[in-house]
């Protein structure tokens with residue numbers, strides 16, 4: 001065993017959104033900080049294989065849709081075929097441009113943080129890590145695990161034949177017949193992308209509905225849209241049994257409604273979950289326990305070993321960039337100044353770029369009614385909004401959920417064009433403590449999608465407040 005040859009106040013493992021934020025914050029607080037990243041570049045899942053590539057593909061899907069309807073505006077477009085090779089090249093060049101703009105290695109260096117790229121870290125003791133490849137040992141007085149997660153193959157026969165989301169860009173062509181297993185945010189977005197590119201898509205989900213954590217009406221509306229677009233949506237699947245190579249493709253077998261089903265596809269994508277990347281991390285050498293694909297933490301983001309924290313996807317809480325940033329901020333502060341900052345996931349807006357888009361913040365209607373069945377709800381269809389009519393995007397709605405005195409906004413959920421931006425605007429109002437009456441008075445530029453917020457707030461106000469029970 002080599003000797004520990006470098007010591008840091010805070011050692012961060014992983015340079016995705018959580019790791020970079022944690023390192024910069026810890027350095028700002030005066031700590032000597034090192035970051036170990038196993039990949040050859042910073043950015044993590046988000047920039048390299050997740051949000052950024054998916055968003056470029058979503059834009060491509062949107063362009064495809066616009067091209068297909070361009071003739072209704074008098075524009076003749078004859079060629080509607082997609083060149084997958086060009087699309088992939090576009091995704092890769094965009095990822096590079098984002099990396100260039102973020103310029104994280106230079107920002108870390110400027111903050112005095114040592115970035116150790118291209119080495120996976122493995123615990124060899126509670127404070128010590130060994131860097132794969134170099135054998136270098138580093139020590140951290142505090143350690144923040146920002147190792148993120150990765151896709152999961154179902155433990156079934158033939159699972160190796162499946163494509164996982166990180167491999168989608170490696171496909172040789174757009175599949176003619178595609179099965180997507182798992183209708184979370186990843187699966188749903190892949191459905192829209194490949195459906196727009198011309199694949200015949202089947203979506204299989206074990207939960208009773210797609211996008212299960214979303215508001216039930218959001219899930220229903222996206223399901224309707226998928227079905228109208230020709231996607232076969234199968235929810236309540238009992239089990240996916242196997243994949244097998246045949247002469248004509250990959251035969252996929254599943255159980256639903258008490259019966260066995262079988263269909264053949266060119267590609268089967270498994271988007272069935274996102275466990276923490278703890279393989280080979282040597283958590284046992286540090287005494288940190290992991291369970292069910294995550295590293296549990298307390299309210300201060302500490303593991304069961306006091307000086308070891310977790311931020312980002314690896315703790316299995318809200319797996320979003322915005323959550324990674326806020327957890328990183330709290331973990332860095334706690335690591336440097338002592339554990340006083342609680343992680344808060346209050347007001348975490350999120351959404352996905354399907355067609356139509358969907359988004360939400362705060363309590364769903366069902367969650368709000370569980371707390372108080374007399375909470376108030378106003379839903380405004382996009383079809384009643386002029387901007388949506390002008391753009392011929394009438395599908396969708398905004399739903400606002402408020403307390404029974406119609407003062408506090410408890411949640412907001414939307415489907416439709418620009419849903420994520422609309423929900424962001426509501427989130428800003430909620431964060432500022434704006435009450436429903438004030439929101440109802442805000443002027444919205446004409447014609448905008450966000451004007452739906454004012455209409456929904458006025459509808460909430462028009463309802464009689466329910467007296468306290």
Ligand SMILES: Cc1cc2nc3c(=O)[nH]c(=O)nc-3n(C[C@H](O)[C@H](O)[C@H](O)COP(=O)(O)OP(=O)(O)OC[C@H]3O[C@@H](n4cnc5c(N)ncnc54)[C@H](O)[C@@H]3O)c2cc1C
Pocket residue numbers: 013014015016017018019036037038039042043044045046047049050051052054119120121122146147148149165186277280281311312313314319320321322324
């Ligand atoms: C397809 C897809 C689309 C998404 N789209 C969105 C979106 O639109 N909006 C949104 O908010 N979120 C989105 N997400 C989620 C988002 O990508 C994650 O929440 C975010 O990347 C989490 O950041 P992180 O830093 O915790 O982990 P990651 O980004 O996964 O970074 C972890 C880093 O740790 C490194 N690492 C792991 N183990 C070790 C080790 N032992 N030693 C050294 N380094 C190690 C990895 O190489 C990686 O660089 C998407 C996810 C996917 C899969």
Ligand SMILES: NC(=O)c1ccc[n+]([C@@H]2O[C@H](COP(=O)([O-])OP(=O)(O)OC[C@H]3O[C@@H](n4cnc5c(N)ncnc54)[C@H](O)[C@@H]3O)[C@@H](O)[C@H]2O)c1
Pocket residue numbers: 154181182183184185186187189204205206207211212237239240271272273274318319320350351352353
């Ligand atoms: N736009 C975004 O913000 C965005 C996009 C992608 C991912 N993410 C985040 O990344 C994380 C991972 O997302 P994800 O969608 O990859 O995973 P997920 O865990 O959110 O969803 C996996 C889905 O697969 C289903 N599933 C599991 N086993 C199955 C089986 N045997 N058969 C059929 N269905 C099965 C689950 O019920 C679930 O709906 C999430 O936290 C997500 O919020 C965010």
